[in-house]
Amino acid sequence: MRRVLIGGRMSLLALLQVCCVAAFALLLIAAGWQDLRTMRIANGLSLAVAASFILWAGAGLLLGSVTMSQIGWSAGCAIAVFAVGALAFAVGAIGGGDVKLLTVASLFAGPTRQFDFLAVTAIVGGLLGLAILAGAPIGPSARSQSHVGALRSGLPYGPAIAAGGLWVAASLLMA
Structure with a gap:
């Protein structure tokens, strides 16, 4: 994210973009924690991530640091992630909340950070x-089942998605 300085200070639009990325990161942490505890991700968290992206992109358009083409490519990546996620959901490989969170996080990743986002997410999920x-009590079902039974009944994937998204957020703030 290119910082726009006016008189040695960051412009309000650039500050808004930084705040949107910070909100993205906090929302990911909240979603990951919620999924870890309950195996559910509230729709409101995914909607808030989408709203944060819309504000971030709008501020970027006004600053000239984001183009409509970049927003279109980001939306295209998110649609592709949703399509693959919906197929995975249909066969029971991933939860619906995970698909929604992956999709909206993909908006921030865009085409340039998409591979990194998905790779970090997959590695952390693995x-x-x-x-x-190995016996770690991860997720609500792990307390009442064997290790393999806990894995079969569901892996809370929200923390993995959060890790991938936090990688993207850090990358955006360092750019």
């Missing part, structure tokens, strides 16, 4: 699965 198999 590590969570291995931790459950």
Whole structure:
């Protein structure tokens, strides 16, 4: 994210973009924590991430740091992630809340950070699965079942999505 300085200070629009990325990060943490505790991700969290992206993109358009083409490509990436996620949901491989959170987080990732976002998400998700198999009490079902039974009944994937999204947020703030 290119900072626009006016008289040595960050413009209000650039500050709004930073606040939107910070909100994105906090919403991801909240979604990951909620999923870890309840195996559910509230729709409101995903909607808030989408609203944060809309504000971020609008401020970027006004600043000239984001183009309509970039927003279109980000939307295209999110649609592709949703399509694959919907197929995974249809076969029971992933939850609906996970699909929604992946989709809206993909908006911030856009085409330039999409691979990193999905790679970090997959790696952290794999590590969570291995931790459950090793006996770590992760998720609400882990307390009442065997390790393999806990993994079969559901892996809370929100923390993995949050990790991938936090990678994107850090990348946006450092750009």
